[in-house]
Every structure is written in structure tokens, then in C-alpha cells.
Amino acid sequence: MAAIWYRQTGVSLVVLWVFLLSLFSAIGAVKHGDFKKCDQSGFCKRNRQYADTAKATANSWASPYKLDQPTIKLQNGKLTATILKSLEDSTELVKLPLTVSFLKSGVARIEIDEEKRQKGLIELRHGSKVRKERYNEAADWAIVGGLDLGAAKIKASDKTQTVVQFGPDYTYEAYIYHNPFRVDFMRDGKVHVKLNGKGYMNMEHWRPKIEKPIEEVKEGEVKEGETKESEAPAVEPSIDESTWWEETFGGNTDSKPRGPESVAMDIAFPGYEYVFGIPSHAGPLSLRETRGGGDEKYDEPYRMYNSDVFEYEMDSPMTLYGAIPFMQAHRKNSTVGAFWLNGAETWVDIVKSKSGSNPLSLGTSSSIDTETHWISETGVLDVFVLLGPSPKEIIKTYTDLTGTTSMPPQFAIAYHQCRWNYVTDEDVKDVDRKFDKFNIPFDVIWLDIEYTEGKKYFTWDKQTFPDPLGMQKQLDAHDRKLVAIIDPHIKNAAGYHVSDELKSKDLAVKDKSGDNIYQGWCWPGDSHWSDCFNPTTRKWFEGLFKYKSWEGSATNTFVWNDMNEPSVFNGPEVTMPKDNVHYGGWEHRDLHNINGMTFHNATYTALLNRDKVPKRPFALTRSFFAGSQRLSAMWTGDNQADWSHLATSIPMVLSLNIAGYPFSGADVGGFFGNPSSELLTRWYQAGIFYPFLRAHAHIDTRRREPYLSGEPYTGIITKALRLRYSLLPVWYTAFYESSKTGAPIVRPNYYVHPDDETGFDIDDQFYIAGSGLLTKPVTAEGETKVDVYIADNERYYDYFDYSIIAGAGEDHTLDAPLDKITLLMQGGHIIPRKDRPRRSSGLMKYDPYTLVVVLDSKGYANGTLYIDDGESYDFVDGAHIYRSFEFKDNKLTSDNLSTSGRKTKEYLKSMSKVRIERVIVVTAPSEWESRKEVSVLQDGKKTKTQLFWHKGDGKKASWAVVGNPGVFVGSSWSIDFS
Numbered sequence: 001m002a003a004i005w006y007r008q009t010g011v012s013l014v015v016l017w018v019f020l021l022s023l024f025s026a027i028g029a030v031k032h033g034d035f036k037k038c039d040q041s042g043f044c045k046r047n048r049q050y051a052d053t054a055k056a057t058a059n060s061w062a063s064p065y066k067l068d069q070p071t072i073k074l075q076n077g078k079l080t081a082t083i084l085k086s087l088e089d090s091t092e093l094v095k096l097p098l099t100v101s102f103l104k105s106g107v108a109r110i111e112i113d114e115e116k117r118q119k120g121l122i123e124l125r126h127g128s129k130v131r132k133e134r135y136n137e138a139a140d141w142a143i144v145g146g147l148d149l150g151a152a153k154i155k156a157s158d159k160t161q162t163v164v165q166f167g168p169d170y171t172y173e174a175y176i177y178h179n180p181f182r183v184d185f186m187r188d189g190k191v192h193v194k195l196n197g198k199g200y201m202n203m204e205h206w207r208p209k210i211e212k213p214i215e216e217v218k219e220g221e222v223k224e225g226e227t228k229e230s231e232a233p234a235v236e237p238s239i240d241e242s243t244w245w246e247e248t249f250g251g252n253t254d255s256k257p258r259g260p261e262s263v264a265m266d267i268a269f270p271g272y273e274y275v276f277g278i279p280s281h282a283g284p285l286s287l288r289e290t291r292g293g294g295d296e297k298y299d300e301p302y303r304m305y306n307s308d309v310f311e312y313e314m315d316s317p318m319t320l321y322g323a324i325p326f327m328q329a330h331r332k333n334s335t336v337g338a339f340w341l342n343g344a345e346t347w348v349d350i351v352k353s354k355s356g357s358n359p360l361s362l363g364t365s366s367s368i369d370t371e372t373h374w375i376s377e378t379g380v381l382d383v384f385v386l387l388g389p390s391p392k393e394i395i396k397t398y399t400d401l402t403g404t405t406s407m408p409p410q411f412a413i414a415y416h417q418c419r420w421n422y423v424t425d426e427d428v429k430d431v432d433r434k435f436d437k438f439n440i441p442f443d444v445i446w447l448d449i450e451y452t453e454g455k456k457y458f459t460w461d462k463q464t465f466p467d468p469l470g471m472q473k474q475l476d477a478h479d480r481k482l483v484a485i486i487d488p489h490i491k492n493a494a495g496y497h498v499s500d501e502l503k504s505k506d507l508a509v510k511d512k513s514g515d516n517i518y519q520g521w522c523w524p525g526d527s528h529w530s531d532c533f534n535p536t537t538r539k540w541f542e543g544l545f546k547y548k549s550w551e552g553s554a555t556n557t558f559v560w561n562d563m564n565e566p567s568v569f570n571g572p573e574v575t576m577p578k579d580n581v582h583y584g585g586w587e588h589r590d591l592h593n594i595n596g597m598t599f600h601n602a603t604y605t606a607l608l609n610r611d612k613v614p615k616r617p618f619a620l621t622r623s624f625f626a627g628s629q630r631l632s633a634m635w636t637g638d639n640q641a642d643w644s645h646l647a648t649s650i651p652m653v654l655s656l657n658i659a660g661y662p663f664s665g666a667d668v669g670g671f672f673g674n675p676s677s678e679l680l681t682r683w684y685q686a687g688i689f690y691p692f693l694r695a696h697a698h699i700d701t702r703r704r705e706p707y708l709s710g711e712p713y714t715g716i717i718t719k720a721l722r723l724r725y726s727l728l729p730v731w732y733t734a735f736y737e738s739s740k741t742g743a744p745i746v747r748p749n750y751y752v753h754p755d756d757e758t759g760f761d762i763d764d765q766f767y768i769a770g771s772g773l774l775t776k777p778v779t780a781e782g783e784t785k786v787d788v789y790i791a792d793n794e795r796y797y798d799y800f801d802y803s804i805i806a807g808a809g810e811d812h813t814l815d816a817p818l819d820k821i822t823l824l825m826q827g828g829h830i831i832p833r834k835d836r837p838r839r840s841s842g843l844m845k846y847d848p849y850t851l852v853v854v855l856d857s858k859g860y861a862n863g864t865l866y867i868d869d870g871e872s873y874d875f876v877d878g879a880h881i882y883r884s885f886e887f888k889d890n891k892l893t894s895d896n897l898s899t900s901g902r903k904t905k906e907y908l909k910s911m912s913k914v915r916i917e918r919v920i921v922v923t924a925p926s927e928w929e930s931r932k933e934v935s936v937l938q939d940g941k942k943t944k945t946q947l948f949w950h951k952g953d954g955k956k957a958s959w960a961v962v963g964n965p966g967v968f969v970g971s972s973w974s975i976d977f978s
Helices: 002-009 013-028 044-057 138-142 389-403 424-435 468-477 497-504 536-543 590-607 642-657 676-688 713-726 730-743 904-911 926-928
Strands: 065-067 071-073 079-084 092-100 107-114 154-159 161-166 174-179 184-186 190-195 247-249 251-256 265-270 274-277 300-305 326-329 334-340 346-354 368-376 380-387 416-418 446-447 482-487 488-490 518-524 523-528 556-560 619-621 633-637 691-694 765-769 774-777 785-790 794-799 810-816 825-828 831-833 849-854 861-867 880-887 889-895 915-922 934-940 942-952 958-967 974-975
Touching: 044 265, 044 346, 044 368, 065 251, 071 154, 092 161, 138 590, 174 730, 184 523, 190 334, 190 380, 190 633, 265 334, 265 380, 274 368, 274 642, 326 389, 326 810, 334 368, 334 389, 380 389, 416 713, 424 446, 424 468, 468 482, 497 523, 536 590, 556 590, 590 619, 590 915, 676 713, 730 765, 730 785, 730 831, 730 861, 825 849, 831 880, 849 861, 926 942, 934 958, 958 974
Parallel strands: 416 446, 416 691, 446 482, 482 556, 556 619, 619 633, 831 861, 849 915
Antiparallel strands: 065 079, 071 079, 079 092, 092 107, 107 380, 154 161, 161 174, 174 184, 184 190, 190 265, 247 251, 265 368, 274 326, 300 346, 326 334, 334 380, 346 368, 488 523, 518 523, 765 774, 774 825, 785 810, 794 825, 831 849, 861 880, 880 889, 889 974, 915 958, 934 942, 934 974, 942 958
């Protein structure tokens, strides 16, 4: 690709050589020198020092923030007041307006601003034209609901504290301490969350940069006749002022026109040992401590600063491509959370310690407290406290605020075949034909940047893709789709209509002057960046996706947004300078982590509006923020063909799911490098359980389509993919239910078994939604056995042969040869599937269903099934089937869960012949051995059909099969086994 890039951009050989060196060195391993550590990030270093000072002088330390009691007002569920910050060596008090909103959901939202900045009573440096306020628009992008105020009342108030009761039936309490300011949140008489309990709260207020006269400067510091700028006197103890006014890293200098303005606060979870969330990082699900290093501790905070990180390293708090600043704390039968709503660069320290003498902490089920320290470079302090009490309720409450995943088109949850790059339209058609030749199902093929003409998006290379519509017509014959990449950087080239319009309509990100369009380097070479914070840009961008604008696109063309952190090859930390200026006068530093979200939101809307009758869009994003889950899928970025990356993909995807982003996955096979046949096979066996399933590879890797693996690998991979397709009814139902409740689609042990302390940190096995399916992929070379942990007393059964696995609180060693997928069924569930292999999911639309009924120890099971047309929005008007299945008292029933609408009747008619072709009952009672028939009741008519009972052998359960019961998926019916 580098040679093509050189030919099309015309850059010098010297620049090309430098570029190649940087690219190839990056391919070897992550370049740590490109990315800051905390002590290289001025505001992080300052706030860590601030915390160290508070800790070292704990006996004499007093936080300089106090609540001005006379200003406290509580009205209609909202408390307002003023926090006063005292300054060292000054009588001045900095006013910080406080708002505490007590929401109907029981969430408490704490917002702290700075009065001078809020009112614009500050001076900007360098003649800057940026906004004077603290950035306060993160909620406009992240929050879509859940802000209705609830009832709240003051229980008690005196000079030292104000106690507010709120939440359901006033069962929650907020103890607001005045001096120093801190808040303890209580549920059931115990403190669960503490804000500023350690006194680490720090809002760097505005102060002018003082010009010192020459005579005050030591001899030799400046030349004769010069003046010297210096910082104002220290106002916070032990604070390093050297990066207040400008900061240099990697040869780039950040001008900081507003001076220091970071916000920080400690948030503690008394009695909670385990914390989860704040994706995305390549590490375990249970977050590690970040102070001190050593075994199972990091010596750096978790960083959230969306970045293009080549070949990211394992077990690291290093930043990656996206950021969701939402953390959960969990202990036996209790979960709480904190959502730190800030789109700027953010660091989080985590420290665990034994509980102190606080009597309110006594009686908890854990003796460990987790203390976290949140630090952001800019913005208001805006934190939501969620009091649970269960993982399910925490995620439901969080997604009520930030939104749930929109119902995707059905093809999007099937298999995607991708690499950088399929080089011609004939290449694409050949891959499509070979999947058919080898009877391997797939739904989507992807095009990376090489399909364009000179890296100009919304164009096609006429030499290599002369007939894009013909290519897509072939795909459409088997109901397959094409995904093409569209990135936010726009090639700066005269005559390129996208670039010309971007400049002429003033729609691009500006440099620090606020007047000139920012220029940087990315795949096309010299580039500009679309500013999708600007509504006019988004409207213009939408028009680029119209079929008449993007010639060669079709109704089965969908979009992949990459490089939207944004990635800038010659920028600081491989991204955009922080003092660039966006729409509205905000600096890039204010909203960096939100940037990628604006782009994929615009893409989704563009796809939605390109057709007269909208169809469900599909957009994939690499960069994301809280709320991105509403409109896009994501993947974990540029991983490696390495066993450790396979293993780490599982906790990474789990972490995203419990942070409200279920439509997530990792590149199957690893992006960089060439996987061995064993690794590739095992990765497919794991990848079929990612909610988003895509194989992807770097341009320099060997081709690795499944049919190239050779036997036995091709056959084993095909078997895995067919399992994914067979279970698409489970996945589709899970996506529908998640779109309603926000529930994770893949679920860690602590979520499913919140009282099982042994399993809280298990992150190498997981459940598929509420289906009762439990899998543990093989993630180590040469491994032929796995230890599966069973948390509960229910029996589990091997999905394929009904072998019995039982024993709560134990690891169970199971055989896992290369051709074996470890997939268990928990007793008490009914699993819908489709067993007829097809070329794509769209061709399965009218196929019959099989129901696998896995009885629990009481002879009970239940499950759900959701069906719609897989592409339109008719389901909103009732064009769907949503059924509840229940096996109880020897009777299997199907009941309607749908709400009728104007399109219900028409849709049910179209699906009237789709039937249940088989019912399999696992753990069928022995008394069924002599039974040859079962009774079927449907539409008031009673019939009989055959029952076939199969005896287990002690290690395997007995099972029974009802073949062709004659019942239909859209009808209510019952099958009586009595």
C-alpha cells in the first residue's frame, strides 16, 4: 500500500522513506514513544501529585472546597448551591456552581462548573477565538433520556451536612458534607459510593498568566531588553506549574489558550473489591490497581484518549480506540456504578485497601474498598451515581441515559468476510463464488481503502473496480451485502468534489487560529477533516451517500468508519492537535473522545435517509464514546495473530457489553501477522460467539479465507460458522431484547450469578444473552482440554451430545480437541435454532425452526423467540413475531408477547407457513420411554404426532424428539407430553 500511496500523492522519496520506517516499526510492536504516560501528561501528573500530597499529609490535609450553606436550595428534585474554593496565600474564593439532580430512576447527577468561565469573565491567550466556558455539551451527544427529575426531600440539615432522601420510596440518601465538600450515597443504611472522600477533588480555576518584570528574573535567564512570561504564584499545594500554559510532546507544542482547567475527583466504593468497565483496554475484565506496579498491578492509570494504536499490547491500561467512562463496582448481591461524563482526555487510578473503621462500612460482604481517582483535562465535572442494586439494573439505568443498540439488520449479525484489501471487483466475485463452492456461509464482504481512486472516498478505482454495480448484483443474488470503508479525512486535491465542497462550504476542522482549515497527513497524504460537530457538515455529508452522488453504490452497500479517533499520522500522539478548533468555538481537547461518535452518527443517518423507504443501516466504527452503541457496531481494532490477542479479545468484548455496547467483536484471525492453522481455527471457534463476527487481515498477510486452510481446518471452520448460522434465532432475539433493555448480549459470570463470589473475576467463559448457552473457547496453543467453571446447582449439558456437567462452585475439565467447540446448555432453557445450512442468512428467512427444550431439575424450561423481516422498520408497526415458550407440568406452550400494530396481520400472513419442524427435549423423563405420541393443540384443533425417546447412558442425558408437530411459529399452541 505504501508504494501506491507514494504514486498517488507525489510526495518526496525522503518523506516516503520516513513514513515507511514509521509504519514498519509500528508493525513490529506498539510505539510507546508515540503515546503519553501520566507523567508526560501535565494535568494527569499534577492531579496525581495533588492526590499524593493529600495522602502524605492526611493528618493535616484539608480539601480547599467547601459548600456555602446559605446557597443550598432543593426544589423539584434538584439541589443547587455554590462550592467555594479557597486559595493558598489569598483571601479570594473561587465560586463553583453545584447542581445535584435526583432523577426518577434513582440516579443522582452531580454537576460542578466554574462561575468565571461560565460567565466568560476570563481572558484567552494568543488572541484565541475559542469559547471561554468549560465544555458543557458532552451530554448533548451521550444522553438521550432518563433525565426526568424524581422526588427528593431534605431529611436533615445543619452547619456541617445536608441529608437528602431520594429514589424509589425515598430509600436512598445523599449525605452532603459542607466543609470539606463531599457526598456519601447510601442504600439500605450503608454507604455504597463516596465522592471526594479522600479530598482529591480539584478544579483548576482560571488565573491570568503573570508577566514578571525583568528585574524579578534571575540574572542570565533572559537577554537584556527582554521580558519573561511566568506562571502565577502557586495556588494549589505541590502543583507543578510547568505545563499550565503550554505543553510539548513529540515535537508538537500545545498552546493552551485557556490555561490549566482540569477537573478531578476521587470516587470510592466501600466494601467493593471488584470494579469493571471503562473500556476499551486490552486487559482483564476485573480492573487492576494502578498504583505501585508489581504482580497484578499497573504503575500507570487507565487512560481514555481515543487513539490509533498499532498492535496494542496485552494486559495494559494504555489507551485504545474508544472510551466509555462508565464503571461498575460489584460485590455479593450488590452492584453500583459511576458514569463520568467527560469527552476530554481522562485518566483513572484504582487503589484497593482494607475497609477502615467507618461504622457505615461494617457488615458488608467484602473487607475491601475500591478507591478510584478520575482526572480529565477540561470540561465541567459531571458524574452520575447509580445505586443498583443488581448488574441488570445498573446496565438498564445506564442505557436509559445513553441509549440502547438499535435493532440491526439481520445480515449484520451473521458472518462478515474482510481483509485489507480485496483488490478488484473480480477478486470479490471470485471470493463469493468460492464460499459457495465450499458450502461456507457468509453474508457480507468488505472493501478497505484500495477500492477508491487515489484514496478519495465516494469514488471507485476505475482500473480495479470498473463495474461496482455488477459486483454487487452478483452478491445480491444470494442476498449478500458489501461494506465499503469511508474515513473522516478528506484528500486535499483540487478537482475532487468532496474536498472542494468541504473547503468552499467551510465544513472542516480548523487549526488553532480558528480561521484556517487544519491540514494533516493520513492515507491520502495531505488531508482535511470533516467537522461533524457542525450540523451543516452532517447534512452535507448525508448527501454524499445518495446513490446519484456516490455512483456505484447500491441498496446492499453499507459503511465502515475507520481512523475516526481521529488518526493523523503527523499529529501529536498520532491524532489531531488539542488546540484545533471545532464548530461552536470548542477546542479539540474538549471533545476528543466524542469525535469518532459524531462521524459514525452522521454515517448512520446518511444510510438511513438514502432510500425513500428507510431500511435499517449498518455502520461499523473504530472510535466510540458513551452513546455510540445506539447507532453502530464496533470492533477492538488492530490486533495481532497471536494467542494472547485471541485470549484477551474475550474480556475486551465482555467489558464492552457490560458498558452498554453489545454489538462488538474482534478481528477473527488477528489483523497483523499470519496465524497458524490451529490459531485461525480456534479463533473462528471463539469468534462465532462475538456479537459482531468479522474476519479481517492486514494487506501484507497471506490470504486466509476459510476455504484456503485445507483439511481438516476448512471443515472445522465451516462447522463453526454453520453453528453461528444455526443459532441466529438466539442471536437475533438477544439483539431485540437488548434494544429494549440494554442488556448485554454476551454476559460474564458475575452478571448471570451476582451472588457467586468465586466467579466474579472469571472472564474467559461467558453466556449468550438469556439463552442458557455457556461457552469457553480454547485460547492457548496445543490445548485439548478446558476447565469450565459452573456457578450454580443447575445441571448443564453438552450442546452436541447431551453429556451432563454438574457441580456448583467447581471447575469441570472437558475434552476440547481441535474439532470440538465447548458449548453447554444450562437446564431450564428453550433454545430456538434453524438447522438447514444456507449460503446466507437472508436465504433462511422461511426455513423451519427447531426448539431444544433443556429441562431443569424441576422439569421446567422457558425461552423466547423474536422474528421480523430483518431489514425494514415495519416491526415498529407490529410486523414481527415475539413468542414465549414454556415447558411446565409436561406441557410445552407458545404464547404471544407481541403488541399488535397496523402491519401485524399482513406480516403474520407472510409467515403463516413457517413452522416448528422439530422439538428436542433434553433430560426427557424415563416414563416417556413407553410413550409413542404426544397431543398437539393449535387453533382449537387437537392432533397427535409421534414421540421418539432416546435413553442416556448415565454420563449423557436421555432425550426425546417430536418430529413435525405441525405447529407454526406465529401461532399459539401447546404440545402435551402427559
